[in-house]
Amino acid sequence: MNAFARRLGLDFPLIQAPMAGVQAHALALAVSEAGALGSLPAAMLAPAALRAELQAMRTQTRRPWALNFFCHAEAPPDDAADAAWRDALRPYYDELGADASKITAASRAPFGDDAAALVEEFRPPVVSFHFGLPAAPLLERVRRSGAFVISSATTVDEARWLEAHGADAVIAQGLEAGGHRGHFLSDDLSRQLGSFALLPQVRRAVRVPVVACGGIADAAGVAAAMALGADGVQVGTAYLLCPEATTSAVHRAALQSEAAAHTAVTNVFTGRAARSIVNRAVRELGPLRAAPHPAFPRAAAAWGPLRAAAEARASGDFSPLWSGQNNSGCRAVPAAEQTRALCRGFEAGSDR
């Protein structure tokens, strides 16, 4: 296998994309045991839950794995924006009989001292970040733990920035990718590039390994990304139907429906741009709301009771249905089988 895989001790240079909210250690373990790099998303886990997940990873595999964090700057509170957003959702609460008094705070904390302490304690072989990199002192603690550090770039400028600020590898996140866009230098979404344009330009701009991400759904996609100069690939959407994922029933149903053909980048669910299957929430409230929409992650809070009420009726109208533009590779098969199928794309691969 290639130098990037050897550096990480992998059989295949494939990373299972961390997907906060739809997976925990079971998916990561299955992928790592299959010879690729499983990822555990920390962003939506409270400290005790994260510790339990980390203990599972530490005790159940000797293969490499990655721990993923969001490292956004926290926006100051904005009660007016929160109130306006609750007002916008009120007709839906009324329609579904949901209880707005049950709204709780949003739960996506950025990487901080507590998280750094967990990295020091559990020493994940790889730590990956989304939305840039944490402040230098925090990043230094991660590096001193021995972790290989990865983060996502959505533009050539971001790739250069990540390399200059200490990333050991860069994920080139094409705009086909599902879930949150990783951009952190500019909010101008017109700067986001498709994988065919982003990947080769990032490859030329940095010396660290480049991992392709966005639109890769099967072995042919893996082979194409490697042909474009990638050192490895990251795949998320294709794992969403695996039994090891915690993807909700409405999310699984949407991925297998005609609706899956239409995704959009929307900020309605969290306040930050993310790709979801277009459902009623995206259609009627988005896809992109301007201020006073609450900043990430506060826009997520107001969805809780509404989403629960809808899902109780088997409706995904108000749930974030994260998906990339190419969900044609989604299969309800064990993650190990999906991993092996994807990794057949490396067979014709180069040994860089």
Added chain:
Amino acid sequence: MNAFARRLGLDFPLIQAPMAGVQAHALALAVSEAGALGSLPAAMLAPAALRAELQAMRTQTRRPWALNFFCHAEAPPDDAADAAWRDALRPYYDELGADASKITAASRAPFGDDAAALVEEFRPPVVSFHFGLPAAPLLERVRRSGAFVISSATTVDEARWLEAHGADAVIAQGLEAGGHRGHFLSDDLSRQLGSFALLPQVRRAVRVPVVACGGIADAAGVAAAMALGADGVQVGTAYLLCPEATTSAVHRAALQSEAAAHTAVTNVFTGRAARSIVNRAVRELGPLRAAPHPAFPRAAAAWGPLRAAAEARASGDFSPLWSGQNNSGCRAVPAAEQTRALCRGFEAGSDR
């Protein structure tokens, strides 16, 4: 070479994208003589000029070539929209001392009887369309001339529609592509897919050959597209600096500048969504104007004198600077050399 190339009599299944306004027969001839498929764009040529171009193609090559037409439905006149648009541009006319009285009508006629007669007379081996297909009686005249018919799809639905309505091959136009988006079933730009997502899904949806387009800038891009299942590739932006192209000086300068890193899909120049390098016009007036912006192609008319005045000062501030998202392959080399370089990407290719 593969079945698609053999069917068209090509050495390589590479199509030089037709680029109205920045090329005529010289580029098409050079590409066809190099063993790929050169394309002559008819959309912006008056009948006499088109006839002269066709005579050049007919007399100067025996290799296959393509003739390309726009086949949009003409929008009804809207004097109010035209007037509002001229008002919006007035400050720029004043600033540059341009003469608004010299505005003439826009010059992109859809495929009609006169064009069909030219097809019957000159019998281009391939006729390609943008914005769907012409009405059945017109298309039938093209088919009876013996031409192989191609058109562009930006979604899976459009690919299926084109196959059902008589296209012999479908171009899967990923959103990385420069110039006009080819969409014709829906104006919802969120439905446009990156090449990594569009190409394999179109490949599975239709039985006719599929040509990849959007973000392909070099041999590695060609190899990647073939790995994703393409029968051929179409490349435009990488030819814009070739001496055979008629790309303007300001456009050439922009492509070689830092500005080229940022393109956007904009309707300011023609009324229809097209990808251009972001310049002052796109930044200050776009990228996407809502009605009463004049419909395609009428928005183009008001730019004429302003663009001329700016270009006379070596400014591309008000010119459409068409470019794909991956302009890293632009090289000021003869088109034959560029074609040979791109076609090295087929060397590892499959023989489908």
